Amino acid sequence: MKRFAFMLTACSFLALSACEQSAQTQTTETAAVEAANVTLTDPWAAVSAGGASVAGGYVTLRNEGDQADRLLSASSPRAARVETHEMIADGAVMRMRPVAGIEIPAHGEAVLAPGGLHLMFFDINAPFVEDETVPVTLQFENQGEVEANFVVRSRAITGGAHEGH
Numbered sequence: 305m306k307r308f309a310f311m312l313t314a315c316s317f318l319a320l321s322a323c324e325q326s327a328q329t330q331t332t333e334t335a336a337v338e339a340a341n342v343t344l345t346d347p348w349a350a351v352s353a354g355g356a357s358v359a360g361g362y363v364t365l366r367n368e369g370d371q372a373d374r375l376l377s378a379s380s381p382r383a384a385r386v387e388t389h390e391m392i393a394d395g396a397v398m399r400m401r402p403v404a405g406i407e408i409p410a411h412g413e414a415v416l417a418p419g420g421l422h423l424m425f426f427d428i429n430a431p432f433v434e435d436e437t438v439p440v441t442l443q444f445e446n447q448g449e450v451e452a453n454f455v456v457r458s459r460a461i462t463g464g465a466h467e468g469h
């Protein structure tokens with residue numbers, strides 16, 4: 305029910321921003337721009353390795369707005385929970401730990417990529433198989449909820465000590 309209500313909201317939101325754009329075709333720095341400040345580029349998730357119950361998710365978050373935004377949390381019907389993580393150097397070893405949120409600076413971007421910031425899917429309900437899509441809902445401080453499909457790929461870079469991350 306909650307999801308359905310959100311879909312309706314998203315639809316009316318899109319319709320509104322389309323109206324604004326057609327009413328102000330020649331102006332660029334207007335309310336229409338504020339409608340969708342954060343854009344997602346290349347959302348993908350890693351193939352889950354050999355029966356692992358976790359998998360990593362990656363995306364570039366670009367903020368075209370004048371205000372910083374923040375990725376607060378994420379969720380997916382494919383995982384019991386999704387956390388935002390970072391990798392930190394602990395001597396010669398890279399470890400990961402949860403972060404409370406991920407800042408996306410005004411007119412800047414946050415890159416979630418192997419070896420750095422990432423989403424972590426926990427207790428996935430089925431293995432992540434190459435070329436399938438995993439629906440994810442991202443919750444932003446200003447932008448609100450954004451839904452995206454993460455395409456599952458085998459990792460180009462292997463993380464050494466970080467199997468599955």
Ligand SMILES: [Cu+2]
Nearest residue numbers: 389400424469
């Ligand atoms: Cu992680």
